[in-house]
């Protein structure tokens with residue numbers, strides 16, 4: 001469905017709200033979606049002025065400069081923007097919402113991954129929670145599968161306005177948009193040698209069994225030789241120990257037999 005099939009008043013609050021500065025992550029929710037009671041389920045109890053906030057969202061007029069200086073209006077505006085946000089999280093996982101978000105994604109409206117090796121991969125908005133005021137909106141990179149803060153801090157855009165499942169539903173529906181190339185991995189190197197077990201190296205935890213600071217092929221050979229000879233040594237030690245144990249056991253057995261024989265002889269004498 002194209003954007004032109006969406007029912008949004010050209011001069012209404014929704015269009016005005018989505019065009020405010022830092023609101024470029026939002027798409028315009030279809031008014032029919034908002035008017036449907038089913039989509040409002042469970043939201044009423046979260047707001048003190050739910051009906052008024054809903055009316056504001058569906059208003060065909062944009063706020064005037066006077067309105068924006070009125071404290072009472074601003075209080076209601078805050079509720080309306082939170083209600084819009086929570087509805088937005090529900091709308092963007094519908095087929096209609098997903099299509100709108102797809103066109104924004106392809107235009108790079110959500111920005112690119114800040115990780116250098118992701119080579120400016122387009123990202124998707126994500127929230128870390130479904131609950132209001134837990135954290136601001138974040139971005140999810142489909143290539144490195146990680147979450148970052150957006151380049152520009154959007155102070156009034158809450159993470160719950162996008163929810164924590166949106167990118168995953170988006171990428172399952174539009175599976176062709178999954179990056180074909182895997183994420184390039186950065187490998188720490190000093191003069192061409194991989195850095196191991198150093199602070200800041202990603203191999204720090206993965207390979208902590210061997211004391212290896214950096215390696216080239218010679219180092220690996222040497223280390224494997226050392227560990228082989230250590231293994232041989234320990235095997236010899238085990239063999240020697242078991243021999244010793246066997247000898248001691250034999251000795252004890254003989255002593256015990258002698259003692260029994262002595263006792264038997266004493267009994268016979270009696």
Ligand SMILES: [Zn+2]
Nearest residue numbers: 113118141144
């Ligand atoms: Zn990335």
